[in-house]
Amino acid sequence: MSTNAALSATERTRIRRLPERAGSDRDELYAILDAGRLCHLGVIVDGSPRVLPTGYGRDGDTLYLHGSTGAVSLRAEEICVTVTHLDGLVLARSVFHHSMNYRSAVIYGRPHLVTDPSEKLAGLRAVVEQLTPGRWDTARRPTRKELAATAVLALPLDEASVKTRQGPPGDDEEDYALDVWAGVLPVTQSFGVPVPDPLLRPGIPYDGV
Structure with a gap:
């Protein structure tokens, strides 16, 4: 989606x-969100700040987060979500000018708890596909009991900022x-060799990213 x-x-x-260093259009926001797999969810719980690593997924102009129905952090009226990519360590000649190359996004807003069954499935699909593209179509879908526990x-991505350094x-x-x-020491993230579940039946190939 490009607007x-x-x-x-x-x-x-x-x-x-x-x-x-501020971004100016939504395409930059989408690119940062789509390239990530982990966000940090900032909330106030009982008067104290709390920041939690959380999986997420984007569908258009909506960011979906998921967790247990018992999680207090998912009941906050207002939240802040951040996604950051560290692209490099910037080594200067002076300590003062050392820095990092990065891409970051910050989203503020009032989330709503998804109750519509079709949107709930769509939101979960967005989260699964963000983490492991293609997995939603190969793994078992959630049962009614599992959905009730999630x-x-x-x-909405209505109030967001983007900041980068390169x-x-x-x-x-x-x-x-x-x-x-x-100079710059580039930082990259890569996947290792898949490690099969010890209980995996023989002959089932890895079909992920």
């Missing part, structure tokens, strides 16, 4: 520190004469 529509501009989404939240270090002019290595 090229501008991202929302609110007090919470305005980038104050290094605003030149909560799905829908968060490129080499930016040292002070006088430091370029120092005999100190400077």
Whole structure:
């Protein structure tokens, strides 16, 4: 989905520190979300902040989160969701100018608990496909009992910000004469060799990503 529509501009989404790194359109937001598998869900529970790693999935302009129906964190009236990709460590000639290359997205909003059965399945499918593309069509679908034990939240992508940094270090002019290595150490994430379940029947091949 590509809209090229501008991202929302609110007090919470305005980038104050290094605003030149802020993203400007929704395609950038979608790309960051679609490239990730783990988000951090920020909520206030009993007056205290709580940040939890959570699986998610995107379907159009909606972000879906899931968890146990007993999870207090999924009952919050307002939440903040962040997704971050670390692309490189930026080593400068001075300690002060060390940095990171990254892509990040922050979404604020009031989620709603999904109760419609068809949307709930669609939300769970989005989460499963985000983590393991193609798996929804090969694994067993959830039973009615499993669905009853699972909560799905829908968060609209109405209020979001994007911030990225790419490129080499930016040292002070006088430091370029120092005999100190400077540059970028790229950071990549990759999958290892699949490890079969000890109870897997012989002859079933791995069919994942």
